Amino acid sequence: MSSFAKRFSPIEEPAACDGEGLEPRRQLRVLHVDDEAMNLVVVKEIMSAFGHGADQAWSGAEALERLARRRYDVVLMDIHMPQMSGIETVARLRALEGPNQETPVIALTADAVTRSLPDYLSLGFADFVTKPILVSRLMAAVNRAVMLDAARLFQGGVAVGF
Known part of the structure:
Protein backbone atom coordinates (compact mmCIF):
# COMPACT_ATOMS: atom_id res chain seq x y z
CA MET A 1 0.00 0.00 0.00
CA SER A 2 1.38 3.39 -0.93
CA SER A 3 1.97 6.14 1.62
CA PHE A 4 -0.84 8.10 -0.04
CA ALA A 5 -3.27 5.21 0.43
CA LYS A 6 -2.23 4.85 4.08
CA ARG A 7 -2.69 8.57 4.63
CA PHE A 8 -6.24 8.57 3.27
CA SER A 9 -7.48 5.16 4.35
CA PRO A 10 -11.16 4.98 5.30
CA ILE A 11 -10.14 3.93 8.81
CA GLU A 12 -8.48 7.29 9.42
CA GLU A 13 -11.27 9.42 7.94
CA PRO A 14 -14.54 7.50 8.46
CA ALA A 15 -17.02 10.25 9.24
CA ALA A 16 -15.97 12.44 6.33
CA CYS A 17 -15.90 9.68 3.74
CA ASP A 18 -18.92 7.51 4.36
CA GLY A 19 -21.21 9.48 2.04
CA GLU A 20 -23.69 10.28 4.81
CA GLY A 21 -23.83 6.68 5.95
CA LEU A 22 -24.35 5.29 2.45
CA GLU A 23 -21.20 3.28 1.92
CA PRO A 24 -21.21 0.54 -0.73
CA ARG A 25 -20.57 -2.94 0.65
CA ARG A 26 -18.55 -4.10 -2.33
CA GLN A 27 -15.57 -3.08 -4.39
CA LEU A 28 -16.59 -0.65 -7.11
CA ARG A 29 -15.44 -0.60 -10.71
CA VAL A 30 -14.57 3.01 -11.46
CA LEU A 31 -13.49 4.60 -14.73
CA HIS A 32 -11.60 7.87 -14.32
CA VAL A 33 -11.27 10.04 -17.42
CA ASP A 34 -8.76 12.89 -17.39
CA ASP A 35 -6.08 14.31 -19.68
CA GLU A 36 -3.77 15.23 -16.76
CA VAL A 43 -7.74 9.63 -8.04
CA LYS A 44 -6.39 6.11 -8.55
CA GLU A 45 -4.70 6.32 -5.13
CA ILE A 46 -7.89 7.59 -3.50
CA MET A 47 -9.99 4.82 -5.02
CA SER A 48 -7.41 2.23 -4.06
CA ALA A 49 -7.33 3.50 -0.47
CA PHE A 50 -11.06 2.78 -0.26
CA GLY A 51 -10.73 -0.66 -1.85
CA HIS A 52 -12.07 0.28 -5.28
CA GLY A 53 -10.50 -0.46 -8.64
CA ALA A 54 -10.00 2.47 -11.00
CA ASP A 55 -9.39 2.07 -14.71
CA GLN A 56 -8.14 5.13 -16.54
CA ALA A 57 -8.78 6.83 -19.85
CA TRP A 58 -6.87 9.83 -21.23
CA SER A 59 -9.65 11.17 -23.47
CA GLY A 60 -13.35 11.11 -24.16
CA ALA A 61 -12.82 8.84 -27.17
CA GLU A 62 -10.80 6.34 -25.11
CA ALA A 63 -13.47 6.49 -22.38
CA LEU A 64 -16.23 5.64 -24.84
CA GLU A 65 -14.22 2.66 -26.10
CA ARG A 66 -13.79 1.34 -22.54
CA LEU A 67 -17.42 2.04 -21.66
CA ALA A 68 -18.56 0.01 -24.68
CA ARG A 69 -16.61 -3.06 -23.49
CA ARG A 70 -16.93 -3.21 -19.70
CA ARG A 71 -19.60 -2.34 -17.13
CA TYR A 72 -18.60 0.27 -14.54
CA ASP A 73 -20.33 1.27 -11.32
CA VAL A 74 -19.39 4.92 -11.66
CA VAL A 75 -17.43 7.17 -14.03
CA LEU A 76 -15.38 10.18 -12.91
CA MET A 77 -15.20 12.57 -15.86
CA ASP A 78 -12.97 15.61 -16.30
CA ILE A 79 -14.96 18.38 -17.97
CA HIS A 80 -12.21 20.25 -19.83
CA MET A 81 -10.32 17.90 -22.18
CA PRO A 82 -8.97 18.46 -25.70
CA GLN A 83 -10.78 17.00 -28.73
CA MET A 84 -13.88 15.89 -26.77
CA SER A 85 -15.04 17.55 -23.56
CA GLY A 86 -16.50 15.62 -20.66
CA ILE A 87 -19.90 17.09 -21.50
CA GLU A 88 -19.72 15.85 -25.09
CA THR A 89 -18.47 12.45 -23.90
CA VAL A 90 -21.44 12.05 -21.53
CA ALA A 91 -23.88 13.13 -24.25
CA ARG A 92 -22.47 10.45 -26.58
CA LEU A 93 -22.51 7.84 -23.78
CA ARG A 94 -26.18 8.55 -23.02
CA ALA A 95 -27.07 8.32 -26.74
CA LEU A 96 -25.39 4.92 -27.23
CA GLU A 97 -26.90 1.63 -26.21
CA GLY A 98 -24.50 -0.35 -24.10
CA PRO A 99 -23.63 -1.53 -20.62
CA ASN A 100 -23.00 1.99 -19.29
CA GLN A 101 -25.71 4.06 -20.94
CA GLU A 102 -27.22 4.86 -17.52
CA THR A 103 -24.10 4.49 -15.36
CA PRO A 104 -23.69 7.46 -13.02
CA VAL A 105 -21.06 9.95 -14.20
CA ILE A 106 -19.57 12.48 -11.80
CA ALA A 107 -18.13 15.65 -13.33
CA LEU A 108 -14.68 16.71 -12.08
CA THR A 109 -13.91 20.34 -12.74
CA ALA A 110 -11.78 23.23 -11.57
CA ASP A 111 -14.54 25.56 -12.78
CA ALA A 112 -16.94 25.90 -9.84
CA VAL A 113 -18.54 29.08 -11.17
CA THR A 114 -19.83 28.38 -14.68
CA ARG A 115 -22.23 25.52 -13.86
CA SER A 116 -24.19 24.41 -10.80
CA LEU A 117 -25.44 20.96 -9.80
CA PRO A 118 -28.78 21.41 -11.63
CA ASP A 119 -26.81 22.32 -14.78
CA TYR A 120 -24.72 19.15 -14.54
CA LEU A 121 -27.80 17.02 -13.80
CA SER A 122 -29.50 18.39 -16.93
CA LEU A 123 -26.43 17.42 -18.96
CA GLY A 124 -26.62 13.78 -17.85
CA PHE A 125 -24.25 13.82 -14.88
CA ALA A 126 -25.13 12.39 -11.46
CA ASP A 127 -23.09 14.93 -9.48
CA PHE A 128 -19.99 17.12 -9.67
CA VAL A 129 -16.85 17.57 -7.59
CA THR A 130 -14.60 20.59 -7.81
CA LYS A 131 -10.83 20.48 -8.17
CA PRO A 132 -8.61 20.41 -6.29
CA ILE A 133 -10.29 17.21 -5.18
CA LEU A 134 -11.02 16.72 -1.50
CA VAL A 135 -11.14 13.05 -0.56
CA SER A 136 -14.29 13.44 1.55
CA ARG A 137 -16.21 15.25 -1.22
CA LEU A 138 -15.17 12.78 -3.90
CA MET A 139 -16.09 9.74 -1.84
CA ALA A 140 -19.39 11.25 -0.71
CA ALA A 141 -20.30 11.94 -4.38
CA VAL A 142 -19.27 8.43 -5.45
CA ASN A 143 -21.26 6.83 -2.65
CA ARG A 144 -24.37 8.94 -3.37
CA ALA A 145 -24.22 8.17 -7.08
CA VAL A 146 -23.77 4.44 -6.55
CA MET A 147 -26.55 4.23 -3.98
CA LEU A 148 -28.97 6.21 -6.17
CA ASP A 149 -28.10 3.98 -9.13
CA ALA A 150 -28.69 0.88 -6.98
CA ALA A 151 -32.10 2.26 -5.96
CA ARG A 152 -32.94 2.92 -9.63
CA LEU A 153 -31.93 -0.63 -10.59
CA PHE A 154 -33.86 -2.11 -7.67
CA GLN A 155 -37.00 -0.25 -8.72
CA GLY A 156 -36.53 -1.68 -12.19
CA GLY A 157 -36.45 -5.21 -10.78
CA VAL A 158 -32.71 -5.78 -11.11
CA ALA A 159 -30.87 -7.25 -8.11
CA VAL A 160 -27.63 -5.54 -7.15
CA GLY A 161 -24.84 -6.41 -4.72
CA PHE A 162 -25.65 -4.04 -1.87
Whole structure:
Protein backbone atom coordinates (compact mmCIF):
# COMPACT_ATOMS: atom_id res chain seq x y z
CA MET A 1 0.00 0.00 0.00
CA SER A 2 1.38 3.39 -0.93
CA SER A 3 1.97 6.14 1.62
CA PHE A 4 -0.84 8.10 -0.04
CA ALA A 5 -3.27 5.21 0.43
CA LYS A 6 -2.23 4.85 4.08
CA ARG A 7 -2.69 8.57 4.63
CA PHE A 8 -6.24 8.57 3.27
CA SER A 9 -7.48 5.16 4.35
CA PRO A 10 -11.16 4.98 5.30
CA ILE A 11 -10.14 3.93 8.81
CA GLU A 12 -8.48 7.29 9.42
CA GLU A 13 -11.27 9.42 7.94
CA PRO A 14 -14.54 7.50 8.46
CA ALA A 15 -17.02 10.25 9.24
CA ALA A 16 -15.97 12.44 6.33
CA CYS A 17 -15.90 9.68 3.74
CA ASP A 18 -18.92 7.51 4.36
CA GLY A 19 -21.21 9.48 2.04
CA GLU A 20 -23.69 10.28 4.81
CA GLY A 21 -23.83 6.68 5.95
CA LEU A 22 -24.35 5.29 2.45
CA GLU A 23 -21.20 3.28 1.92
CA PRO A 24 -21.21 0.54 -0.73
CA ARG A 25 -20.57 -2.94 0.65
CA ARG A 26 -18.55 -4.10 -2.33
CA GLN A 27 -15.57 -3.08 -4.39
CA LEU A 28 -16.59 -0.65 -7.11
CA ARG A 29 -15.44 -0.60 -10.71
CA VAL A 30 -14.57 3.01 -11.46
CA LEU A 31 -13.49 4.60 -14.73
CA HIS A 32 -11.60 7.87 -14.32
CA VAL A 33 -11.27 10.04 -17.42
CA ASP A 34 -8.76 12.89 -17.39
CA ASP A 35 -6.08 14.31 -19.68
CA GLU A 36 -3.77 15.23 -16.76
CA ALA A 37 -1.44 12.48 -15.52
CA MET A 38 -1.27 13.81 -11.95
CA ASN A 39 -5.06 13.81 -11.63
CA LEU A 40 -5.14 10.19 -12.80
CA VAL A 41 -2.54 9.23 -10.19
CA VAL A 42 -4.28 11.04 -7.33
CA VAL A 43 -7.74 9.63 -8.04
CA LYS A 44 -6.39 6.11 -8.55
CA GLU A 45 -4.70 6.32 -5.13
CA ILE A 46 -7.89 7.59 -3.50
CA MET A 47 -9.99 4.82 -5.02
CA SER A 48 -7.41 2.23 -4.06
CA ALA A 49 -7.33 3.50 -0.47
CA PHE A 50 -11.06 2.78 -0.26
CA GLY A 51 -10.73 -0.66 -1.85
CA HIS A 52 -12.07 0.28 -5.28
CA GLY A 53 -10.50 -0.46 -8.64
CA ALA A 54 -10.00 2.47 -11.00
CA ASP A 55 -9.39 2.07 -14.71
CA GLN A 56 -8.14 5.13 -16.54
CA ALA A 57 -8.78 6.83 -19.85
CA TRP A 58 -6.87 9.83 -21.23
CA SER A 59 -9.65 11.17 -23.47
CA GLY A 60 -13.35 11.11 -24.16
CA ALA A 61 -12.82 8.84 -27.17
CA GLU A 62 -10.80 6.34 -25.11
CA ALA A 63 -13.47 6.49 -22.38
CA LEU A 64 -16.23 5.64 -24.84
CA GLU A 65 -14.22 2.66 -26.10
CA ARG A 66 -13.79 1.34 -22.54
CA LEU A 67 -17.42 2.04 -21.66
CA ALA A 68 -18.56 0.01 -24.68
CA ARG A 69 -16.61 -3.06 -23.49
CA ARG A 70 -16.93 -3.21 -19.70
CA ARG A 71 -19.60 -2.34 -17.13
CA TYR A 72 -18.60 0.27 -14.54
CA ASP A 73 -20.33 1.27 -11.32
CA VAL A 74 -19.39 4.92 -11.66
CA VAL A 75 -17.43 7.17 -14.03
CA LEU A 76 -15.38 10.18 -12.91
CA MET A 77 -15.20 12.57 -15.86
CA ASP A 78 -12.97 15.61 -16.30
CA ILE A 79 -14.96 18.38 -17.97
CA HIS A 80 -12.21 20.25 -19.83
CA MET A 81 -10.32 17.90 -22.18
CA PRO A 82 -8.97 18.46 -25.70
CA GLN A 83 -10.78 17.00 -28.73
CA MET A 84 -13.88 15.89 -26.77
CA SER A 85 -15.04 17.55 -23.56
CA GLY A 86 -16.50 15.62 -20.66
CA ILE A 87 -19.90 17.09 -21.50
CA GLU A 88 -19.72 15.85 -25.09
CA THR A 89 -18.47 12.45 -23.90
CA VAL A 90 -21.44 12.05 -21.53
CA ALA A 91 -23.88 13.13 -24.25
CA ARG A 92 -22.47 10.45 -26.58
CA LEU A 93 -22.51 7.84 -23.78
CA ARG A 94 -26.18 8.55 -23.02
CA ALA A 95 -27.07 8.32 -26.74
CA LEU A 96 -25.39 4.92 -27.23
CA GLU A 97 -26.90 1.63 -26.21
CA GLY A 98 -24.50 -0.35 -24.10
CA PRO A 99 -23.63 -1.53 -20.62
CA ASN A 100 -23.00 1.99 -19.29
CA GLN A 101 -25.71 4.06 -20.94
CA GLU A 102 -27.22 4.86 -17.52
CA THR A 103 -24.10 4.49 -15.36
CA PRO A 104 -23.69 7.46 -13.02
CA VAL A 105 -21.06 9.95 -14.20
CA ILE A 106 -19.57 12.48 -11.80
CA ALA A 107 -18.13 15.65 -13.33
CA LEU A 108 -14.68 16.71 -12.08
CA THR A 109 -13.91 20.34 -12.74
CA ALA A 110 -11.78 23.23 -11.57
CA ASP A 111 -14.54 25.56 -12.78
CA ALA A 112 -16.94 25.90 -9.84
CA VAL A 113 -18.54 29.08 -11.17
CA THR A 114 -19.83 28.38 -14.68
CA ARG A 115 -22.23 25.52 -13.86
CA SER A 116 -24.19 24.41 -10.80
CA LEU A 117 -25.44 20.96 -9.80
CA PRO A 118 -28.78 21.41 -11.63
CA ASP A 119 -26.81 22.32 -14.78
CA TYR A 120 -24.72 19.15 -14.54
CA LEU A 121 -27.80 17.02 -13.80
CA SER A 122 -29.50 18.39 -16.93
CA LEU A 123 -26.43 17.42 -18.96
CA GLY A 124 -26.62 13.78 -17.85
CA PHE A 125 -24.25 13.82 -14.88
CA ALA A 126 -25.13 12.39 -11.46
CA ASP A 127 -23.09 14.93 -9.48
CA PHE A 128 -19.99 17.12 -9.67
CA VAL A 129 -16.85 17.57 -7.59
CA THR A 130 -14.60 20.59 -7.81
CA LYS A 131 -10.83 20.48 -8.17
CA PRO A 132 -8.61 20.41 -6.29
CA ILE A 133 -10.29 17.21 -5.18
CA LEU A 134 -11.02 16.72 -1.50
CA VAL A 135 -11.14 13.05 -0.56
CA SER A 136 -14.29 13.44 1.55
CA ARG A 137 -16.21 15.25 -1.22
CA LEU A 138 -15.17 12.78 -3.90
CA MET A 139 -16.09 9.74 -1.84
CA ALA A 140 -19.39 11.25 -0.71
CA ALA A 141 -20.30 11.94 -4.38
CA VAL A 142 -19.27 8.43 -5.45
CA ASN A 143 -21.26 6.83 -2.65
CA ARG A 144 -24.37 8.94 -3.37
CA ALA A 145 -24.22 8.17 -7.08
CA VAL A 146 -23.77 4.44 -6.55
CA MET A 147 -26.55 4.23 -3.98
CA LEU A 148 -28.97 6.21 -6.17
CA ASP A 149 -28.10 3.98 -9.13
CA ALA A 150 -28.69 0.88 -6.98
CA ALA A 151 -32.10 2.26 -5.96
CA ARG A 152 -32.94 2.92 -9.63
CA LEU A 153 -31.93 -0.63 -10.59
CA PHE A 154 -33.86 -2.11 -7.67
CA GLN A 155 -37.00 -0.25 -8.72
CA GLY A 156 -36.53 -1.68 -12.19
CA GLY A 157 -36.45 -5.21 -10.78
CA VAL A 158 -32.71 -5.78 -11.11
CA ALA A 159 -30.87 -7.25 -8.11
CA VAL A 160 -27.63 -5.54 -7.15
CA GLY A 161 -24.84 -6.41 -4.72
CA PHE A 162 -25.65 -4.04 -1.87
